[in-house]
Amino acid sequence: MKLIKTALLAAALALPAAPASFAATPDNLLVVAQNIDDIVAIDPAQAYEFSSGELVTNVYDRLVQYDAEDPTVLAPGLAAEWQADAEARTITFTMREDATFHSGNPVRAEDVVFSFARVIKLNLTPAFILAQLGWTAENVDDMVTAEGNKVTVRYEGEFSPAFVLNVLAARPASIVDEKTVMANEADGDMGNNWLNANSAGSGPFELAAYRPGEMVRLAANPNYFKGAPKVEGVVIRHVAEAATQQLLLQSGDVDMARNLTPDQISGITAEDIKVETYPQAAVHFLSFNQKVEALQPEAVWEAARYLVNYEGMVNSFLKGQMEIHQAFWPKGFPGSYDETPYSYDPEKAKQILADAGVETPINVTLDVINSTPFTDMAQSLQASFAEAGINFEIIPGTGSQVITKYRERSHEAMLLYWGPDFMDPHSNAKAFAYNSDNSDDNYQATTTWRNAWAVPQELNEKTMQALSESDPEKRNEIYVDLQKQVQEKSPIVIMFQAAYQVAMDKDVNGYVNGATSDFVYYRLVSKD
Template identity: 75%
Template sequence: MRLLKPALLSAMLALPLATPAAFADTPPEILVVAQNIDDIVAIDPAQAYEFTSGELVTNTYDRLVQYDAEDTTVLAPGLATSWEIDAEAKTIVFTLRDGVTFHSGNPFRAEDVVGSFSRVVQLNLTPAFILTQLGWTPENVAEMVTADGNTVTVRYEGDFSPAFVMNVLASRPASIVDMETAMANAVDGDMGNAWLNANTAGTGPFSLNTFRAAELIRMDANPDYFNGAPAIEGVIIRHVAESATQQLLLEAGDVDIARNLTPDQIAGLEGELQVETFPQAAVHFLSFNQNVEALTPPAVWEAARYLVDYEGMTNSIIAGQMEIHQAFWPEGFPGALTDTPYSYDPERAAQILEDAGIELPITVTLDVINAAPFTDMAQSLQASFAEAGIEFEILPGTGSQVITRYRDRSHEAMLLYWGPDFMDPHSNAKAFAYNSDNRQETYTATTTWRNSWAVPEELNEMTTAALTESDPAVREEMYLELQRRVQAESPIVIMFQASYQVGMAENVAGYVNGATSDFVFYRLVDKS
């Protein structure tokens, strides 16, 4: 594989960001991507919780078991080649892959698995709950995950099916970190967190060369990757917030892939280009913070479901990007509720509010990411909700600004999206139907807590029961009922499921964009 010449690399990294004319033709062995990447808050696998950071982690780290570019529906061996499950003893013994090295050159060891899992639990940052739900705590994790030669034994507590546990271990925070490198860069007991938010320390198909927040990501191919070296020498992802600019760059041949084009731009692409459509697991919703008194009556939640112009948006501003979906588990996965009982009916919504004695108008701020198609969706909601006396004041912001306000519970209404943390219905059920402690000081990374919704105890109990149910058919019906309840009785109005259209140069092949951000793979991309 030919290495990128230093002069060419320097020229690519030095390109100004302001105008399309500043870009040069893409190098033959480098994939250049135009994408809005300003949602990134963290890239340390123990902290990364945004869509774009998930893509970066997936391409630079591995897990014991993982969904891979070659088939994103199959849970395949990763850094473990085999495993033995003892459901009665609640243990899984993994045999590790030999001969793997980290990007630093350090050998991959069983101690890195133990240290990586322990590190997530001890740091206790946003995605830690994915692993701690296995009963792991800072006090017991050393006993729950142990190494013996070339094997690692994982123990868990709780009545979980082994399939659930395996999906947890295939999730983003279960990525294996080069612990020697991480701890060598630790500062004030942070276990290398600050350093890993600017660098990577994985075994993945790419290593991180450059990361500049809201500006640029540069990844270099790992020629020694255990699943085979990538077909290209590297990937450059440039932050281009404006979709119109992305279109111009793609048509001019200055980028190979444009990731955030609107339906009109997709339809209007000129030149020898191709468009790929990828179904996505993300569900898009409108939610109301229950710390705002005017938004607490259930009649407001019910009326809101009839104030969304579902068909109007899917036939225009989000055509090809989203489909109507009104339940928290995405269509295409087992256990998804596909009923869509709500449609745009402002007269019915007005009657619901009148019958409940709701004082109108209600004026509420609506936080939205300042990028297509979200701002267009916000304007549609602003117009349709005004029909019934609910007046939105739109507050646009960068992805990180909006997400930070959401996590702080400082918003009033929020237009946002949610993707499952791992491939099990419990991932979204916990996010949309469970909140056992609504206190401000008990931060929880769920939509329920972030909207200050004290979920009824019956729903909490139903969520817990579905998680522990061993009969697959019974478990599926339990999740269907949970979705029906949330669909009808929560301050979270689920509206759409994403479908993703990507514009690409005709010589690009092998790009994989699975159902979640953790399934975006560049390893198989070829520019012939």
């Protein structure tokens, strides 16, 4: 089996870079064309890029995790079961008995303790996610402990156990093989340098080779506790140009193209190629800075909701890229609110402004990232808002320029998007429904603070109530109510939820692409 696997992977790497002739990928190997030049690190304690997130998810496991069978459900991972004690602020996990690392070492409770402490002590980019639980380099050894096959996690703060579980399902909570990692430690780096070129996980795939800016090769783990993957390996070829990805797919040199443009997607006519669409967690919104007096009346906020041509955009230049969604938590996850009560109605918007005594015209600048589809969206908003006397002057800029203005609160209106750092509703509730200190010197990485919106105390309190609510159903009800209130009365107009399209050979089945890059799964893929 090992020799066959090696031969298949070698054959895939020998595929031509350009489609000089029709080819065929190996039957039991998935070959993917994808732009992966965003990868900076692949150590799960450091990995923070989109492509590295996909890699970590397929190579490592967590105590609890969203998985390929249903990426919207938090399920057992390396923990077979757990018991939460909200009053004591602890969760005790019982480790499953049938999990082994790729090295052959059994997955132990001690590996969990080591993995969590390692993230906190290295304190690299994603460490803040675990640090939310009150963990520090000084206390983490007391906050996470092992006894036999049980791991006890302690946390500080009025947190719901559901929130803690979602934190522990995030990327930096991936479990690494302590014995293998520490055998490759150098200069006290806890194996960081080695893990940025190798892997030490227990997941469905093992990292067989990684050449930055060139390719990733994954080999199936035949001993995976949920069953071996259906393909023997995955080769992800770095192909930066979408046009080249399209040619490789059409010629049969790859099985999947991950970065085709909407125009390329719409132009696919080949019967042997199919396109799958996957909702994503990012929500796109228009917001008004409350430092601008003309944008402070609530009637302006309400009218704005009827001045977005939602259907017009998703049925034309946003087709396949976004769907209408008007609440801050993405559709498809517990706690989402999926009603879309607003539609394009300029006459109603004008009446709302007139009834409130708002004088028009209102002239306002609109900052936007200077790339598609953002500039197209801005032009649509410019045309539709003008119907009610709200005139946008579009100011395009690079992503860094736009974000810098947003963080400085120096914009007037802003067209942007937001995605959660981890899949718990609090990640977005804090961004859209909480701002307890609106002062200029209290910088917060939230849409509320950046738009200088002094959130009503009722919403602040409800956001913190949801964070600490231990009953999952009640907690979700609070988040739904929060979304309704923000949807009805806020200077932030949420319009769309992003979608992601992937083109693939018609014989490829079982590919799962969840709402974020952490939810891309190859384990169930087959080539029929």
